Amino acid sequence: MVLKSFSKINLTLKVNKKLKNGLHDIQSFFCLINLSDKIKIFKIKSNKDRIIFKGPFAKLVKNNNTVSKLLKLLRSLKLIKSFYSITISKNIPIFAGLGGGTSNAAFILKYLLKKKISKNIFNKIESSIGSDLRLFSKKKGFLMSLDTVTEIKLNQKLYFVLVQPKIKCSTKLIYSKVKSYSNKEQFRKSNINTIKKYLNYLLESRNDLQFIVEKKYPFIKKLLSFIQKERGCHFSRMTGSGSVCYGLFKNQIDAKKALYNLKIKYPDLWVSFAKTV
Numbered sequence: 306m307v308l309k310s311f312s313k314i315n316l317t318l319k320v321n322k323k324l325k326n327g328l329h330d331i332q333s334f335f336c337l338i339n340l341s342d343k344i345k346i347f348k349i350k351s352n353k354d355r356i357i358f359k360g361p362f363a364k365l366v367k368n369n370n371t372v373s374k375l376l377k378l379l380r381s382l383k384l385i386k387s388f389y390s391i392t393i394s395k396n397i398p399i400f401a402g403l404g405g406g407t408s409n410a411a412f413i414l415k416y417l418l419k420k421k422i423s424k425n426i427f428n429k430i431e432s433s434i435g436s437d438l439r440l441f442s443k444k445k446g447f448l449m450s451l452d453t454v455t456e457i458k459l460n461q462k463l464y465f466v467l468v469q470p471k472i473k474c475s476t477k478l479i480y481s482k483v484k485s486y487s488n489k490e491q492f493r494k495s496n497i498n499t500i501k502k503y504l505n506y507l508l509e510s511r512n513d514l515q516f517i518v519e520k521k522y523p524f525i526k527k528l529l530s531f532i533q534k535e536r537g538c539h540f541s542r543m544t545g546s547g548s549v550c551y552g553l554f555k556n557q558i559d560a561k562k563a564l565y566n567l568k569i570k571y572p573d574l575w576v577s578f579a580k581t582v
Contacts, residue, residue: 308344310393310412311337311582312403313440314465314551315544317510319487320480324451328436329480332490333448334457334507335440338465338579342409343394346416348387355390365399371410371434378433382426385417398575400473402545404441410434411441428452444582447492455492461500462580464560466532467551468567469575472522474547482517507553508540515543525550531570535563 316334323329342360349355354376358366372391379385391413397405414430422430431438436451445457497503519526525543532541532552537559541552554560560578567576 306346306416308346308412308416310342310344310397310405310408311441312340312397312405312408312579313337313437313544315402315512316507316542316553318512318514318545319490319510320483320513321450321489322486323483328451329483330451331448332450332487334446334510335448336445336463337441337443337582339582340397340403340467340577340579342397342405344409344413345390345392346413347390349390351388354388357392358395359392360395362395362397362399362405363393366395366406371406372413374433375410375414375430378430379414379417382429384422384426398469398549400475401469401549402474402543402547403467403549404435404437404545407435407437408441411438414438415442449492457494457497457503459497459500459503462557464554464557465551465579466535466554466560466563466567467549467577467579468528468532468571469549470522470524470528471574472525472548474518474522476546479514479517479521479546482521483513487513504539504553512543512545514546518543518547522548528571532563532567535559535566538563 313335316336319332321330321332356372393409397403399405439454443454443456445459447455447457449455497506528550529541532538532550535552537555538552539555541550543550552563564576564578
């Protein structure tokens with residue numbers, strides 16, 4: 306079986322408070338994009354999983370990764386018995402804010418457990434794999450709190466240009482520097498029930514972590530400014546805790562023109578075009 310493991314973009318991100326368990330309660334509009342890892346998975350007659358990472362970002366994957374954690378946990382919970390050969394072509398950048406590792410676990414989980422699991426079991430898996438695991442169940446959505454996701458049903462495609470500077474952002478470090486918190490947002494579907502309202506809403510929002518990252522890495526601010534000035538760019542922003550920056554564009558033509566300009570300006574950086582799935 307071959308699976309596509311899609312990446313995600315945080316279109317907005319509000320940090321509301323720090324929880325007792327050390328995590329931060331956040332809210333975020335997000336979407337899945339067609340930048341994906343390819344996963345080949347099949348059962349093997351063995352008492353050990355065989356997990357291989359290849360592709361441009363494979364060298365950065367740790368031995369104790371989300372996929373190995375997931376398989377061990379599913380066996381401990383007696384949800385699977387078999388062992389698997391899994392080969393993952395890593396096309397999604399690591400340390401990027403795109404959720405690549407969590408995505409791999411999410412799509413393998415969906416494949417292995419075709420029936421629904423209890424909320425309690427899912428919470429156990431999420432606490433081990435990552436707090437953004439539930440994001441990968443929706444194509445577009447709003448994370449109302451760490452345990453609640455609302456789906457957004459807008460069929461129009463969104464077009465992006467993504468750029469990864471040569472900076473590794475530590476999620477733990479970036480969140481540790483949060484000193485003030487945003488008020489909890491009251492989600493109303495009427496505010497975003499058309500693509501025009503949705504885009505305007507996103508435009509007026511922000512990523513609370515972006516200022517922290519820009520202060521630590523001034524090049525991020527410079528890069529976002531360059532993207533913002535490209536023709537047809539609604540806005541430029543950082544996804545998650547970084548370091549990938551993106552521009553959301555009015556159409557595919559403008560996005561691909563910006564892609565070309567970015568490759569000319571920054572030939573040594575990873576740059577990609579993407580659209581919503």
